[in-house]
Amino acid sequence: MTNTLTNINTFIDYAKSLKGDEKGEAQVFCDRLFQAFGHQGYKEAGAELEYRVKAKGKTTKFADLLWRPRLLLEMKKRGEKLEKHYQQAFEYWLELVPQRPKYVVLCNFDEFWIYDFDLQLREPVDRVSLEELPDRFTAFNFLFPENRQPLFNNNKIDVTRNAANKVAQVFNRLVERGEKVETAQRFILQCVVALFAEDIDLLPRGLFTEFLTNCQTNRFSSYDLIGGLFRQMGSDRPAPKDSHYHNVSYFNGGIFSIVEPIHLTRSEIDLLLEAATERWSKVEPAIFGGLFESSMGKEERHALGAHYTSEADIQKVVLPTIIRPWRERIEAANTLKDLLALRQELINFKVLDPACGSGNFLYVAYRELKRIEAQLLTKIHENFTRAANTIGTMSLVKTSQFYGIDIKPFAVELAKVTLMLAKKLALDEENQSLNVVQMNLALDMDKALPLDNLDKNIRCDDALFCEWEPVNIIIGNPPFLGGKHIRLVLGDQYVDRIFAKFPDVKDVDFCTYWFRLTHNHLGENCRAGLVATNSISQGKSRKVSLDYITQNGGYIYDVISTQPWSGEANVHISIINWLKTSENQALTYRIDHKIVSNINSALKAEVDVSQAVRLKANLNLCFQGVIPVGKGFLITEKEVQQWIKIDSINQTVLKLFSMGANLAKNPHGKPDRWIIDFNDMTLEDASEYQLPFNHVKTHVKPERDKNRRQTTKLNWWKYGEKRPAMRKVLASLPYCFAVPRVSKWAIFIPFLSNYLAGDKSVVVASDDFYVLGILTSGTHRIWMHAQKSTLGTTIAYTHNTCFETFPFPQNCPEKTKTEIRVAMQTIHDYRTEQMERKQWGITQLYNQFFNESASQLAKLHAQLDQLVCQAYGIKTNDDPLKFLLELNLEVANRESQGLPVVAPGLPPSV
Structure with missing residues (x-):
């Protein structure tokens, strides 16, 4: 320990003596950093400087330091805002296959942002300043020769899992003692909104916790106090000044349109108070819903939600279908007219998830579209100052541009809550992002409340048989169910109905039907990205899905050919992103993040053998x-x-x-x-x-x-x-x-x-x-x-x-x-x-x-x-x-x- 601290303090003194020049001093900074953690230097440790990374098209870029399989380190000049370089680091990481590094670090000589993209995508798992390094060096345990387990301060996954587990336990107890499932679900979702709200300043800070404490000490009835809070959150009439609720704003959002108060037992109040102690501002909505759903209805000892679809996997759909196409268009637009046209197109841009579950894909898509809008506004403000002051920075992208369908009523309500909370979180991030580039602009702030009412956007229906909203993008993770099990699980009547609608699509995985419907629903130059079991590229499943897509104006351009799924289903999956167009467009094709010349319906960059014929000479042999x-x-x-x-x-x-x-x-x-x-x-x-x-x-x-x-x-x-x-x-x-x-x-x-x-x-x-x-x-x-x-x-x-x-x-x-x-x-x-x-x-x-x-x-x-x-x-x-x-x-x-x-x-x- 003494030697480590001595080495780290020596490194800090040296780093402070540098000017912080990215080009001239980054390499020696990296070398001294490796020495501080027990190596002779980066080269002796096996790391490489200026590692070639293939970017879009034939472009080659250079990663500052790559140490497989542990670290990708990107250096920026002293004083540089690290958040501006997240996307570059993330895309370098995507390209570094095989043996993709576990950790990615952004550094500007004074601060380190540490990412574990497999754990949480957008938020660093830790931020450590140069001055904090002697006390916080354990966050860099992966730098030691023996590769110790790092200790991070910002692990959102654990926070989210704990929060989801505790509120799910309350739900389970309510149902066990006789509350109707629908009533308990609605009440718990209202509690979830309140828990988020008091931590992100939509409610007065700590108000819900204060009310729970008052109920715990028997000063008030939870039926009256909590029920009254939820009614006020759903009312556009301000409460009187002498009311408990006089500082409670109007939430709307549909979730508070029906309030059925519940008298909570002491143990249930205690559990909610335990949940309130979690850092709800750190809870990740993209995975909360999945963890919450997986905990519901389980015995307490098994209640801890184990399964969620990681954001890294969701991004394998959102990045190629939404982020890259939009970012390329913004980068190519150089006139004010073009940029304003893009902004108008952006606010009319619609996204659908026809199997939305808890809304995790929609949440990530919404947040990324807000970031795209911030990038667009930033370019306008940086290049067209006079017009920028007229345009302002008001965010015009709304949650009402996002649509979802699911057959489970509770999943629909959970998706609405997830997307409603996204509004406030994205707004905070966007305002911060714009301040980075325009400190002197009088920002025209959007308001977080009232929340959007999404009752018409996220609906409970059967996506295989209902109408779909006309949209630009369709994304999601349709349900997996092997073709041999469909009739047993879904019943004869339902399966016969499916086969009547899809007479040529039988004995295939259930998710296959979403591919056919999605492609038929896409308009010209619209995109889709769906997750499927990896059988989608084989046999009958391929014939009725990916073959159908490629034979009917579809171009598969970005795929994950096969990987274990991070979600609840214990399967290997494929992720397929495609464009529907009648034009001959120049596309960048990627298989497993590697750029290739083409992709066929077997998800390979090779000759498409799906057109091969069964030969009579080979039959009966x-x-x-x-x-x-x-x-x-x-x-x-x-x-x-x-x-x-x-x-x-x-x-x-x-x-x-x-x-x-x-x-x-x-x-x-x-x-x-x-x-x-x-x-x-x-x-x-x-x-x-x-x-x-x-x-x-x-x-x-x-x-x-x-x-x-x-x-x-x-x-x-x-x-x-x-x-x-x-x-x-x-x-x-x-x-x-x-x-x-x-x-x-x-x-x-x-x-x-x-x-x-x-x-x-x-x-x-x-x-x-x-x-x-x-x-x-x-x-x-x-x-x-x-x-x-x-x-x-x-x-x-x-x-x-x-x-x-x-x-x-x-x-x-x-x-x-x-x-x-x-x-x-x-x-x-x-x-x-x-x-x-x-x-x-x-x-x-x-x-x-x-x-x-x-x-x-x-x-x-x-x-x-x-x-x-x-x-x-x-x-x-x-x-x-x-x-x-x-x-x-x-x-x-x-x-x-x-x-x-x-x-x-x-x-x-x-």
Whole structure:
């Protein structure tokens, strides 16, 4: 500790001796800062100065100091207002992928602003002056060589979580003791407004706390005193001077239009007083609603709200749809006429969230639009002084420009409160921002009260079936619900209604419907940004959403391809931002914050393979395995041995059952489970196998009796999906090739045909190692990755998209085919030897060696890849994906004309 303080004081003395020149002294300042925290210097610590950052278009800018993965430090000259440089630092941080630094620091030689954008976006987690550094150096613990946990003074997340938890506890108690849910919700929301209001000077400072204290000591009834306060907040008639409420202003806002007082118990008053001790001025409205909702209705020990959508994630929609386009237009406007036209356009600009929840997306969008307005006014005042005095600084952007729809009544009320509070908070920030650039201007202050009434803007309705307001931007996070669960959760009647409206959109995630509706609702040159599960870019979901968008005037220009979601749903998500236009506009395309040349509907900067055709030559060769529908079909090896011993006829219906796990984890992919399989036998024939039949009758039939599908219910001894075509084609083969339907590597391996493939596996009906070589090659892997579905970060190999669209070589010489067979046999022999010796499965083998270029496995694959490229005629400079797509379309065209094509591993056929 002593050495640290000595080093820090030495650094402070040195920093004070500097003039504070950003260009000339920033680098030596950074070096001495690193020395103060125990390093020899920045270079020895591994940091870089003047790090190149790609900005908009082809522009390159330079970050002052980058120390991955800990710190991005941006230096400004002494006396510079740091708030003016927030956006630059934030955008540098966005571009620094992978290994984006955890912390961002803005410094002007006298003050440090520390940001953790993953925690809270706009507000620094701490502000530390140079003079405070000896007492506050723990805020910079991340600078020490051993990377200690920093201690910050402005963590809004913890403050918000605690505040949300305490008011949610009061709500839970009110409901538990018999208050109507709607009454309790309204009362608690009124309390939330009052708690905010007394901390941000909309009510006299501490008034609500004072009233609660008076109720706690039994001087007043909470029913009368608090109820009276809420009535006065909803009244435009001032209270008499001798009233408790004589300094209470008119709030309006709709939230106080109905007041139903509640008599609070002592414990409920105590909880509200605890809530009042929180720093409500530090509570972040963007996440408060989500935390509050997640705490409601839970037992106290589980009440602490754990889930919220982080503002960093919300900004991945708001930044590309609202902030960047507006900022670029303001920067490009150089005449007063253009700037005034932009201001007029800004005050008519409308935003809709059709699944608004607690209003977090709308809150962030409103606040950012206010900041854009401040930027616009600042430019007018700095460049057109005479006109600026006439225009003034009155904010004309209103919460009434923002619209929301949600099917949950309480979410709607919470969204209204969130957006109403945004007015005051944004107003304070805007006035401060304008003062930074114009200290001598007589500001024309907007008034925080009364709050806007948003009853017509934020409404309770079903967005899938109601009218939407005409707007410029649509943003939000539609609800996630897997296609297989929709009917179970929402019910037959509602689902039938959805399918009637969207007859071509079935068996997809629920959020997909919002994409179709959003795009149809957008006007010319309007934008949208929505969050979806990452299945949106795959299979059916992509076809009815992103394919539909790109085929109907939509240009996807900014996406997060996949990431874990910060919100409550435990899923991987994609974030898609797009523009609807009939014009040929120059757009900057970004995938995961990296600038790319284009983005297709698969959310990749590559050839769009969504137009690939399923080839007739590839049909009935690749199959998903059987779907038993009933765990009772599975049996132990001990039961198998006993039943065969009792009657050898039973072995006819007892089979080794292969799923994805054994293919990935076991040597040779050998199955380790057994299953009863009556295939397509009649009930009478199946009953001949007495022991297996009775087992199925006991363990499967009760479950099948509850099945909604009539044929599955009636044929309880048969599988739900028997795959007769697969069985027929495999019957003539000693083995085939199998791959887990979901895995990390999607590697095909030889698979005995007398094993029964389950639905977690995919099989290809061929025993030709030429076919296996093609499927094992990098060429097929490229196609597979372009076509794949994903579950989280794994690959889902689907037979209809990955295999049936994949064109096999059409002009491959027999010599090359033989060489591919030999190369594949060599790989197979190597893999067999390694798996047997190490007792590994294929996944562990590839995890260990595939990406090691010096490994034998990698070398053998390289030889195979070279031969497969020869088979296709793919040259070194060719784009293999483009080549394969063109070949797919060529083969499909030949098939449509009845011309011969080469099927997988077979002679030319028609």
